[in-house]
Amino acid sequence: MSAVGSAPALRDVPGPSAVGGGAKRFFELTWLLASTDFKLNYLDTAFGYLWSLMRPLLLFGVLYTVFTKVLRFGGDIPHYADLVLFNIILYGFFSESTTRSVGCIPGSEHIVRKTQFPRLVIPLSVVLTGLFNLCLSLIAVFVFLIATGVTPRLTWLALPLILALLLLLTAGVSTLLSVLYVRFRDIAQIWGVLALAIFYASPVLYPVEKVPHSLQWLLLINPLAPLLTAGRRLVIDPNAPSTVDIVGSAWGIIGPALVLVVICVTAFWLFNRAAPQVAEEL
Amino acid sequence: MTIAEETLTDAPQPIQGPSALGGGRRRFWNLLWLTSLSDYKGRYADTTFSYLWTIARPLMLFAILYLVFTRVIRFGGQIPDYPVILLLNIMLFTFFAEATNRSVRSMTARGLVRKMDIPRLVLPLSAVMTTGLVSLSALLVAFVWIVAYGVEPMWTWLLFPVIAAALVALTVATAALVSALYVTHRDVAQVWPVFTRLLFYGSTVIYPLGVVPPGFLRDVEVVNPLSPILAQARVWIIDSNAPGWIEASGSTLAALAPLLAFLCICFAAVVSSRRAARVVAEEL
Numbered sequence: 001m002s003a004v005g006s007a008p009a010l011r012d013v014p015g016p017s018a019v020g021g022g023a024k025r026f027f028e029l030t031w032l033l034a035s036t037d038f039k040l041n042y043l044d045t046a047f048g049y050l051w052s053l054m055r056p057l058l059l060f061g062v063l064y065t066v067f068t069k070v071l072r073f074g075g076d077i078p079h080y081a082d083l084v085l086f087n088i089i090l091y092g093f094f095s096e097s098t099t100r101s102v103g104c105i106p107g108s109e110h111i112v113r114k115t116q117f118p119r120l121v122i123p124l125s126v127v128l129t130g131l132f133n134l135c136l137s138l139i140a141v142f143v144f145l146i147a148t149g150v151t152p153r154l155t156w157l158a159l160p161l162i163l164a165l166l167l168l169l170t171a172g173v174s175t176l177l178s179v180l181y182v183r184f185r186d187i188a189q190i191w192g193v194l195a196l197a198i199f200y201a202s203p204v205l206y207p208v209e210k211v212p213h214s215l216q217w218l219l220l221i222n223p224l225a226p227l228l229t230a231g232r233r234l235v236i237d238p239n240a241p242s243t244v245d246i247v248g249s250a251w252g253i254i255g256p257a258l259v260l261v262v263i264c265v266t267a268f269w270l271f272n273r274a275a276p277q278v279a280e281e282l
Numbered sequence: 283m284t285i286a287e288e289t290l291t292d293a294p295q296p297i298q299g300p301s302a303l304g305g306g307r308r309r310f311w312n313l314l315w316l317t318s319l320s321d322y323k324g325r326y327a328d329t330t331f332s333y334l335w336t337i338a339r340p341l342m343l344f345a346i347l348y349l350v351f352t353r354v355i356r357f358g359g360q361i362p363d364y365p366v367i368l369l370l371n372i373m374l375f376t377f378f379a380e381a382t383n384r385s386v387r388s389m390t391a392r393g394l395v396r397k398m399d400i401p402r403l404v405l406p407l408s409a410v411m412t413t414g415l416v417s418l419s420a421l422l423v424a425f426v427w428i429v430a431y432g433v434e435p436m437w438t439w440l441l442f443p444v445i446a447a448a449l450v451a452l453t454v455a456t457a458a459l460v461s462a463l464y465v466t467h468r469d470v471a472q473v474w475p476v477f478t479r480l481l482f483y484g485s486t487v488i489y490p491l492g493v494v495p496p497g498f499l500r501d502v503e504v505v506n507p508l509s510p511i512l513a514q515a516r517v518w519i520i521d522s523n524a525p526g527w528i529e530a531s532g533s534t535l536a537a538l539a540p541l542l543a544f545l546c547i548c549f550a551a552v553v554s555s556r557r558a559a560r561v562v563a564e565e566l
Contacts, residue, residue, distance in 0.1 A: 051472060069495055212353050
């Protein structure tokens with residue numbers, strides 16, 4: 001911009017930004033990048049799709065066997081197998097999308113440097129690819145749920161609401177990570193551990209009612225906790241307690257919602273600020 | 283070899299092709315040291331606190347797992363000294379998992395194999411060695427914690443090099459195998475991280491062999507070459523009253539099963555390395 005300013009004869013050229021260029025172009029670009037990535041990863045090789053489905057299923061198989069047979073956990077939890085599988089798939093979407101988006105801006109250096117397009121497309125397209133995978137995996141999950149005796153209910157139709165919130169959280173975290181990584185390359189290593197920590201700290205392998213009183217503060221700051229719990233109530237077990245029941249106050253839902261808002265606002269603010277110069281930092 | 287022979291039919295003497303080990307012992311060690319050192323410097327130069335982080339990572343993993351397993355899952359209460367066992371096991375397993383994962387792409391990385399006649403096995407070995415250098419300092423931190431926790435120093439601590447040697451041998455064999463397989467099967471890079479993650483839960487890291495119910499699961503644990511290493515580490519370092527490997531596995535015959543599995547890995551590693559060493563430069 002300053003270079004343009006030194007030559008007054010030229011008209012002002014808008015630099016690259018986070019979202020500029022019109023909503024339609026934004027969505028088209030996101031869709032194009034995500035579907036290209038998806039096709040490259042999963043449709044070119046028969047093994048690719050099978051593997052993307054096998055990975056969470058294998059993890060589920062091992063974790064379920066170890067938890068029920070060796071650690072003797074989950075015997076008193078109704079539909080424990082369904083719960084673990086459902087949670088692993090939902091958490092898998094969050095962790096895979098965020099992990100893949102950490103290095104996504106330097107990873108698409110070839111287009112960042114050459115064309116002017118809204119930069120936010122890059123992390124969002126990674127999340128969208130993850131969402132395609134999630135939808136394919138959910139088909140397998142629902143087959144499993146019905147096969148193991150979970151009765152289909154009308155509340156299943158409310159699942160997209162949970163998925164939308166999960167998508168918002170994932171997009172927020174992905175955007176935040178991708179913009180931080182441009183400056184601080186340590187983020188890649190930190191997030192590797194943090195994602196694993198979140199896996200254990202969230203009610204993925206255990207339901208919320210098993211969290212002891214001394215660790216319940218974790219439920220107040222983790223946006224995944226109410227999402228997974230609500231997913232369980234809607235899809236698997238309507239009698240299961242919600243985070244509000246466990247924590248004992250409305251903060252069980254307000255706390256995580258605040259965290260979600262803070263993540264998204266910070267992510268957008270940082271990304272918007274960094275977008276014009278991001279090509280120079282690569 | 284065959285390619286060299288075909289293209290150089292006029293040459294008076296056959297030229298020796300690249301191999302896994304060839305080129306003399308001294309050169310092998312020099313190259314190994316050099317690649318490890320440059321790998322080490324390269325890995326910890328570009329990020330500011332990378333080194334500390336590598337040490338802190340298993341400690342953090344331990345802290346989280348400890349909280350979840352003792353407080354939420356309510357496991358480990360009946361196992362004496364469970365916290366230190368868990369920490370030591372995580373340290374040992376992390377070395378194995380990280381070293382093998384680092385070595386998967388080592389043969390093809392940096393394009394070294396195209397440029398010089400480097401004994402191919404140096405490349406996965408240097409990945410193991412670099413990880414080993416960092417793991418040593420992480421292990422030191424773990425030992426401080428073990429002493430602080432109140433484990434009495436025992437003479438069997440002197441046997442730790444035996445545990446380390448067994449673990450390194452297993453890691454080297456596995457690293458050579460996966461890196462050689464990666465040359466012809468690129469899917470290994472996708473499969474191996476998932477496999478090590480599954481192995482973390484499927485090995486006797488978070489639980490001792492004693493609590494595994496008899497059946498298929500226990501048979502798998504008995505064959506797993508990591509099991510005797512972790513079992514003996516517990517006996518020699520932390521709790522001399524814990525069952526040793528022979529006692530834990532049930533019989534002398536069963537106790538030898540992991541050794542057989544280890545030998546199988548070694549055999550597969552040798553066969554695949556010899557094959558991969560010749561073709562790797564063309565498969566990049």
